[in-house]
Amino acid sequence: MQPKAKRRIVLVAEFSIHPIGMGTSVGRYVKAAVRAMSRIPELTVDVTPMSSVLEAESIGTILEAVEVSHRILRSMGAKRISSSLRIDERLDKRRKMSDKTRGLKRLARAGP
Amino acid sequence: MQPKAKRRIVLVAEFSIHPIGMGTSVGRYVKAAVRAMSRIPELTVDVTPMSSVLEAESIGTILEAVEVSHRILRSMGAKRISSSLRIDERLDKRRKMSDKTRGLKRLARAGP
Amino acid sequence: MQPKAKRRIVLVAEFSIHPIGMGTSVGRYVKAAVRAMSRIPELTVDVTPMSSVLEAESIGTILEAVEVSHRILRSMGAKRISSSLRIDERLDKRRKMSDKTRGLKRLARAGP
Amino acid sequence: MQPKAKRRIVLVAEFSIHPIGMGTSVGRYVKAAVRAMSRIPELTVDVTPMSSVLEAESIGTILEAVEVSHRILRSMGAKRISSSLRIDERLDKRRKMSDKTRGLKRLARAGP
Numbered sequence: 273m274q275p276k277a278k279r280r281i282v283l284v285a286e287f288s289i290h291p292i293g294m295g296t297s298v299g300r301y302v303k304a305a306v307r308a309m310s311r312i313p314e315l316t317v318d319v320t321p322m323s324s325v326l327e328a329e330s331i332g333t334i335l336e337a338v339e340v341s342h343r344i345l346r347s348m349g350a351k352r353i354s355s356s357l358r359i360d361e362r363l364d365k366r367r368k369m370s371d372k373t374r375g376l377k378r379l380a381r382a383g384p
Numbered sequence: 385m386q387p388k389a390k391r392r393i394v395l396v397a398e399f400s401i402h403p404i405g406m407g408t409s410v411g412r413y414v415k416a417a418v419r420a421m422s423r424i425p426e427l428t429v430d431v432t433p434m435s436s437v438l439e440a441e442s443i444g445t446i447l448e449a450v451e452v453s454h455r456i457l458r459s460m461g462a463k464r465i466s467s468s469l470r471i472d473e474r475l476d477k478r479r480k481m482s483d484k485t486r487g488l489k490r491l492a493r494a495g496p
Numbered sequence: 497m498q499p500k501a502k503r504r505i506v507l508v509a510e511f512s513i514h515p516i517g518m519g520t521s522v523g524r525y526v527k528a529a530v531r532a533m534s535r536i537p538e539l540t541v542d543v544t545p546m547s548s549v550l551e552a553e554s555i556g557t558i559l560e561a562v563e564v565s566h567r568i569l570r571s572m573g574a575k576r577i578s579s580s581l582r583i584d585e586r587l588d589k590r591r592k593m594s595d596k597t598r599g600l601k602r603l604a605r606a607g608p
Numbered sequence: 609m610q611p612k613a614k615r616r617i618v619l620v621a622e623f624s625i626h627p628i629g630m631g632t633s634v635g636r637y638v639k640a641a642v643r644a645m646s647r648i649p650e651l652t653v654d655v656t657p658m659s660s661v662l663e664a665e666s667i668g669t670i671l672e673a674v675e676v677s678h679r680i681l682r683s684m685g686a687k688r689i690s691s692s693l694r695i696d697e698r699l700d701k702r703r704k705m706s707d708k709t710r711g712l713k714r715l716a717r718a719g720p
Contacts, residue, residue: 286622286658288694296517296576296700306715319712320656322622322694327657331454335447342443342473351476352520356580357469358624358658358692361454364463364632372657379642380653380660398510398546400582405632408588408688418603431600432544433551434510434582464632468582468692470512470546476520484545491530492541492548555678559671566667566697575700581693585678588687 281327284372285334285359288323289341291350301348305341312336323356334359393439396484397446397471400435401453403462413460417453424448435468446471505540505551509558509583512547513565515574528572529565536560547580558583617663621670621695624659625677627686637684641677648672659692670695 289305290298306324309317315337316327328334338357345353401417402410418436422429427449428439440446450469457465513529514522530548533541539561540551552558562581569577625641626634642660645653651673652663664670674693681689 284657286624286656288622290516290578292514292516292522293520294517296698298516303712303715306712310716317716318656319709319716320622320654321620321661321663321709322696323658324716325657331451335450338447338469338471339443342471346473346475351474353471353473354514354578355471355473356694357450357471359450359454359465359467359469360658361458361465361467362463362632363458373655376639376642376655379639380646380655396545398512398544400510402628402690404626404628404634405630408586408629410628415600415603418600422604429604430544431597431604432510432542433508433549433597434547434584436604437545439545466626466690470580472546474520485543488527488530488543491527492534492543555675559674562671562693562695563667566695570697570699575698577695577697579695579697581674581695583674583678583689583691583693585682585689585691586687587682 281329282363283326283328283331283334283359283361285326285328285337285357286320286323287326287334287337287341287355287357289345289353289355291345291348292352292354294350301345301350304344304348308340308344309337312340331359331361393441394475395438395440395443395446395471395473397438397440397449397469398432398435399438399446399449399453399467399469401457401465401467403457403460404464404466406462413457413462416456416460420452420456421449424452443471443473505553506587507550507552507555507558507583507585509550509552509561509581510544510547511550511558511561511565511579511581513569513577513579515569515572516576516578518574525569525572525574528568532564532568533561536564555583555585617665618699619662619664619667619670619695619697621662621664621673621693622656622659623662623670623673623677623691623693625681625689625691627681627684628688628690630686637681637686640680640684644676644680645673648676667695667697 291301315333318325326337403413427445430437438449515525539557542549550561627637651669654661
């Protein structure tokens with residue numbers, strides 16, 4: 273099996289999901305969604321304080337993550353679900369997720 | 385065939401897409417995406433100055449709109465594509481797209 | 497006073513806000529936010545099923561809308577607030593909000 | 609001076625900005641925005657492959673980050689600027705940015 277780091281990353285996306293009306297602590301719903309997405313083959317998932325960063329070679333894989341996340345929240349009894357997805361599809365050059373943050377991390381840490 | 389207005393709307397979404405690096409005027413790409421989405425059966429599309437508002441009974445239909453939009457921009461030569469999707473899935477009561485703006489329109493127009 | 501339609505629109509934005517954990521019906525919070533934003537001078541507000549479309553000449557005016565919306569939800573007792581803002585700032589040509597949808601509305605209505 | 613980690617984090621946000629029409633490689637614009645945001649006192653900035661994660665005690669600090677980012681892109685000659693901001697304001701309990709990812713990282717890494 274090809275290691276994840278070597279795959280050609282065409283799509284990087286940012287996805288966030290939460291139920292509305294199930295209290296202010298939505299952590300267990302977010303956890304369930306991350307766990308469900310992590311089971312999707314060909315998808316790389318990383319979490320940030322605001323969303324999951326998704327990497328894939330095909331847009332279908334990214335959209336499957338959205339679908340399974342909504343499904344898992346429905347199965348947990350959520351009556352209303354809000355989600356947000358931003359996709360960056362890049363066809364002009366090969367890249368890896370790490371390419372996008374290299375250098376930037378250093379800038380951010382330098383601080384005021 | 386059942387008229388669109390009578391369908392049970394479970395999902396309302398907001399979708400926006402544009403190419404990066406094809407000049408500042410991206411109208412023809414947006415038009416092509418709206419045209420492609422409008423051909424999807426079971427999907428209602430309405431446009432605002434910032435995005436397309438999508439209505440459907442199933443999340444698969446919403447995600448198909450994202451997929452065909454990326455596909456059409458790729459076919460037009462876009463080398464990098466940015467898109468944004470926000471989904472509001474509501475299972476606790478029936479509604480129509482118009483339900484969500486009734487009353488609000490009046491408030492906004494009242495102005496300062 | 498200059499009529500709103502004649503102002504030079506540099507920024508068009510899409511803004512959405514809701515409390516988390518106050519039940520699934522968040523309409524009264526959304527209404528309060530729209531009412532508060534509508535009182536901001538130099539800001540044009542229009543509502544869609546998913547968000548408020550904001551128009552202004554200066555980014556400060558757009559950001560003031562975000563600030564007053566969070567403030568009103570806090571004053572209504574919201575313990576957790578989620579909001580989403582997308583800005584399109586365009587300096588290369590004059591435009592009005594209506595410019596962005598002309599033509600697109602027709603396409604969307606043509607349907608499948 | 610109080611160390612950043614000890615501050616009470618009320619707001620966590622996710623912010624992304626890019627010019628439209630300046631080519632597909634927008635890295636230098638993103639870098640300039642991150643550098644400008646990192647100079648804002650009372651703001652913590654961390655970068656992900658898709659956006660900057662911002663932490664602050666006041667919403668004004670978050671919105672200042674948006675304002676300086678648009679300003680820096682304008683000063684670099686961008687004729688059209690697209691940005692996206694998602695805010696999570698939480699008043700019911702103290703937290704730190706790291707609280708939101710603890711546990712989730714492990715889940716994501718467990719993989720399929």
